[in-house]
Amino acid sequence: MALLPWTPGSLFVMDVMLNTKQMKSMKPSNSQKTADRQTHLESQLAMQVVKHIRRLVEAGKLKPGDKLPPERELARKLKISRASLRSGIGYLAATGVLNVRHGVGAFIADDPPVFASSSFNLIGALHGFQPWQMFETRLILESQLAALAAGRSRKEHQLALAGEVEKLFASLDRPAEFLVHDMNFHRILAQASGNPVLAAIMETLTLAFYRERNKTVEHAKDMRDAAEMHKLILKAIRMRDAVKARTLMERHLTASMEAQSVEKHGRRKPSGR
Amino acid sequence: MALLPWTPGSLFVMDVMLNTKQMKSMKPSNSQKTADRQTHLESQLAMQVVKHIRRLVEAGKLKPGDKLPPERELARKLKISRASLRSGIGYLAATGVLNVRHGVGAFIADDPPVFASSSFNLIGALHGFQPWQMFETRLILESQLAALAAGRSRKEHQLALAGEVEKLFASLDRPAEFLVHDMNFHRILAQASGNPVLAAIMETLTLAFYRERNKTVEHAKDMRDAAEMHKLILKAIRMRDAVKARTLMERHLTASMEAQSVEKHGRRKPSGR
DNA sequence: GAATCACAGTGGTCTGACCACATTATACCC
DNA sequence: GGGTATAATGTGGTCAGACCACTGTGATTC
Numbered sequence: 375m376a377l378l379p380w381t382p383g384s385l386f387v388m389d390v391m392l393n394t395k396q397m398k399s400m401k402p403s404n405s406q407k408t409a410d411r412q413t414h415l416e417s418q419l420a421m422q423v424v425k426h427i428r429r430l431v432e433a434g435k436l437k438p439g440d441k442l443p444p445e446r447e448l449a450r451k452l453k454i455s456r457a458s459l460r461s462g463i464g465y466l467a468a469t470g471v472l473n474v475r476h477g478v479g480a481f482i483a484d485d486p487p488v489f490a491s492s493s494f495n496l497i498g499a500l501h502g503f504q505p506w507q508m509f510e511t512r513l514i515l516e517s518q519l520a521a522l523a524a525g526r527s528r529k530e531h532q533l534a535l536a537g538e539v540e541k542l543f544a545s546l547d548r549p550a551e552f553l554v555h556d557m558n559f560h561r562i563l564a565q566a567s568g569n570p571v572l573a574a575i576m577e578t579l580t581l582a583f584y585r586e587r588n589k590t591v592e593h594a595k596d597m598r599d600a601a602e603m604h605k606l607i608l609k610a611i612r613m614r615d616a617v618k619a620r621t622l623m624e625r626h627l628t629a630s631m632e633a634q635s636v637e638k639h640g641r642r643k644p645s646g647r
Numbered sequence: 648m649a650l651l652p653w654t655p656g657s658l659f660v661m662d663v664m665l666n667t668k669q670m671k672s673m674k675p676s677n678s679q680k681t682a683d684r685q686t687h688l689e690s691q692l693a694m695q696v697v698k699h700i701r702r703l704v705e706a707g708k709l710k711p712g713d714k715l716p717p718e719r720e721l722a723r724k725l726k727i728s729r730a731s732l733r734s735g736i737g738y739l740a741a742t743g744v745l746n747v748r749h750g751v752g753a754f755i756a757d758d759p760p761v762f763a764s765s766s767f768n769l770i771g772a773l774h775g776f777q778p779w780q781m782f783e784t785r786l787i788l789e790s791q792l793a794a795l796a797a798g799r800s801r802k803e804h805q806l807a808l809a810g811e812v813e814k815l816f817a818s819l820d821r822p823a824e825f826l827v828h829d830m831n832f833h834r835i836l837a838q839a840s841g842n843p844v845l846a847a848i849m850e851t852l853t854l855a856f857y858r859e860r861n862k863t864v865e866h867a868k869d870m871r872d873a874a875e876m877h878k879l880i881l882k883a884i885r886m887r888d889a890v891k892a893r894t895l896m897e898r899h900l901t902a903s904m905e906a907q908s909v910e911k912h913g914r915r916k917p918s919g920r
Numbered sequence: 921g922a923a924t925c926a927c928a929g930t931g932g933t934c935t936g937a938c939c940a941c942a943t944t945a946t947a948c949c950c
Numbered sequence: 951g952g953g954t955a956t957a958a959t960g961t962g963g964t965c966a967g968a969c970c971a972c973t974g975t976g977a978t979t980c
Binding site: 417418419420454455456457458461475476477478 | 931932933934935936940941942943
């Protein structure tokens with residue numbers, strides 16, 4: 375299969391990078407010598423399974439929600455052992471393409487697409503993602519999403535958003551529930567942006583965020599403010615005012631972050647940085 | 648963290664292409680009652696492996712490039728079968744945390760972080776990602792990256808970028824090589840933005856892009872134009888002109904897309920709306 | 921000294937059995 | 951008949967141990 379034109383060596387250009395740490399593994403003593411890149415490709419057989427599924431998906435014979443044949447059967451059909459098949463299944467499950475349920479079967483995922491959500495934290499820990507970097511990324515994406523939604527959202531989206539806003543106000547005294555509707559609002563907003571790729575990325579980030587967040591209890595005042603902001607953002611979207619939607623979203627997120635920061639550290643963060 | 652100013656407009660170039668389908672999974676009412684999410688969680692034992700590795704990583708006992716113990720040994724230590732261990736290993740490899748090399752061992756990844764790159768295409772096919780959506784996402788992220796880099800890049804980054812620009816001009820007659828340096832430029836730019844989260848997302852997208860692109864041969868003129876643009880972008884970054892860097896990047900990407908569109912379909916796409 | 925080869929270490933695959941979970945069918949009791 | 955246990959079935963999860971395939975290395979040979 376026509377290998378990529380990796381001219382040898384050229385790949386390590388970024389070695390110049392600042393990362394003063396993790397530079398140790400660079401000394402040739404160890405690992406790769408030239409440019410093998412793209413390792414972790416999962417063994418031949420596992421990949422064969424992936425390819426098989428991909429073909430079916432691309433041919434439209436397998437759609438979100440569909441059930442795969444039982445492992446034993448599928449293994450027989452592909453002429454590989456069940457172990458190898460499971461390796462492939464595991465790969466697809468890990469990347470969120472498949473949804474495996476013990477005692478039931480394997481299904482093509484039909485939830486909002488997410489990239490490697492489960493190990494986002496791990497990857498983050500590995501490369502030293504800082505909270506402020508996560509936040510900055512979210513700020514950039516989500517405000518962009520709001521702007522796009524202002525330009526593209528349809529009636530259905532706006533109604534769904536309105537519904538969530540309503541529930542937001544209705545659950546001011548039940549933080550757990552509030553959080554769910556908060557999350558829904560942002561998820562619908564992502565859908566309303568009309569760009570599922572962007573939405574998927576956002577979803578990935580959001581999940582990592584909320585995983586942390588649902589440990590802290592929110593303050594009543596912050597919740598009311600947040601609900602109010604959602605309302606305003608929705609209004610801007612309805613009026614198709616992209617700039618305003620973006621600005622409001624930025625403000626909302628910043629405020630929300632500061633609120634969380636308080637709950638965690640007991641004090642307001644120096645806002646400026 | 649001082650976010651950079653935003654230049655409105657220029658972003659909605661592609662609003663025309665708003666597609667009409669893909670709205671089905673909008674109602675969040677569906678499956679989860681409150682907030683269970685996170686299906687496809689890989690069985691207990693596999694997750695135990697992940698947790699184990701995570702602990703080691705977070706405790707700093709395992710750093711990028713380090714080698715894991717042999718499977719047989721590790722399985723014994725965790726008191727699980729080798730099969731289950733391998734399931735966990737596979738999961739980590741699939742999400743890009745681990746790098747397994749047949750006959751050698753498993754290593755903590757030390758390449759630029761990427762999310763589920765391998766099955767990006769599959770996920771895309773599954774949820775019907777359109778080329779223009781991919782492109783729009785790239786446009787948003789990359790121009791933002793350029794702006795950030797203008798504000799934050801360090802000398803090392805600028806030098807590395809300059810090096811790539813030079814090689815870009817030097818390889819105008821060797822498309823394959825040109826492409827590598829092109830890719831490097833954008834990768835270094837991502838690093839220079841100072842936000843590894845954003846960089847990781849970008850890397851994921853880029854990979855998916857180039858995977859397609861290296862099939863088409865570029866036209867000489869387009870390549871020269873591209874090289875010229877890279878040079879200009881670098882100049883803007885050096886002058887710490889965030890707005891200009893962003894604008895140039897947007898223009899560069901748009902032009903680049905059109906060029907590709909020509910090669911693929913043999914005609915210029917209706918440029919505007 | 922350099923090329924070759926054998927070996928040991930490690931991941932990849934196979935087999936077939938058994939366990940655990942979910943769903944469905946059946947039996948039973950009221 | 952209706953509802954509730956209970957059994958049977960289907961399916962993924964785990965296990966054990968053997969063997970295959972790839973890599974790196976050090977001994978052998980010339």
